[in-house]
Amino acid sequence: MGRAPCCEKEGLRRGAWSPEEDQRLVAYIQQNGHPNWRALPRQAGLLRCGKSCRLRWINYLRPDIKRGNFSADEEALIVRLHRELGNRWSAIAAQLPGRTDNEIKNVWHTHIKKRLEDGDDGEDKKKAARKSKPAAAAKRSSAAKKTADANAVDNNSEQQQPFLTASPGLSSSVSSGVTTFSTATDSAAAVSSADNAATTSHQQEQEQEQEQEQLGASKAEMDMEMESFISSAEFPPIDDTFWSSADVMDMGLGAMDEELGLALAGPPSSSTRDEDMEFWLKMLLEAGDMRDLSVL
DNA sequence: AAGGGGGTCAACCGCTGTCGT
DNA sequence: CACGACAGCGGTTGACCCCCT
Secondary structure (H helix, E strand, C coil), rough: CCCCCCCCCCCCCCCCCHHHHHHHHHHHHHHHHHCCCCCCCHHCCCCCHHHHHHHHHHHHHCCCCHHHCHHHHHHHHHHHHHHCCCCCCCHHHCCCCCCHHHHHHHHHHHHHHHHHHHHHHHHHHHHHHHHHHHHHHHHHHHHHHHHHHHHCCCCHHHHHHCCCCCCHHHHCCCCCCCCCCCCCHHHHHHHHHHHHCCCCCCHHHHHHHHHHHCCCCHHHHHHHHHHHHHHHHHCCCCCCCHHHHHHHCCHHHHHHHHHHHCCCCCCCCCCCCHHHHHHHHHHHHHHCCCCCHHCC
16 A cells, blocks of 8 residues: 655664754653654654654663663563564563563574573583673663763753663662553553463463472562662662653562562572573573473 | 674664554 | 554664674
């Protein structure tokens, strides 16, 4: 039926977003929401395609975005959900509060998939040692720099900075304050994944139970660690309107745990990424899931 | 010290699903 | 019912950065 191009290409900016553009977009959405992505860039005074604005907001600027490395539990959950849902990244993302489909997709292709394909312990550890610290840290700091730049642009409106780019401490395996941002999409995805879960075979359930037992289920321990971390961490200032508008205060860490659900059996309370990696590798090997996963 | 190779991530592209008219 | 507009999704790409040789 001949679709019109998503936007007129002429005169529209492409590529990396500047701090000014970020601020403009955030300020506009903060004030007006995003009832119409197509019209948004024009109304916000941005020379961007509506899709580009949407993507930028969803994947980077949204106030509830959780940045930093994925914890071992998150990766485990991704593996499990991917086994159940396939490449339905948005559905998977719906089960991981604060994570975006794009991010999960990236992590899958760059970390998890390779690890599962390799199944090579020694090589893995070598890679993990290389990746987990410097590279990842560099990337994070790069993102952080961007935020810093944005902050520098408008120091006066600092308290309005919605960006939740991870502070250095947030790059650890422990997640930052996690909230959910309930959207129609998320709900739909949650419903679809729930449907999917309902069709999960009894055998899979048994496997999951066994896996949970094997994982040691130190959930309470993890909760304590999480709370401890959050209470000690310093978060960037966030405008209250974001929290209220996003309805995020309704959901605390307990709710997050519920959302992650039984699928989440936390690792031993490891505080470093390397330890997470070791846990993860061990878990995969011991859980006997590698047979299934290697097919992927 | 410098260049190449590989890893990572943000952003783009094109397709599909949904909803309103 | 047909059509168009829009949002959302998944695959892919390109730029950037670090490590290794």
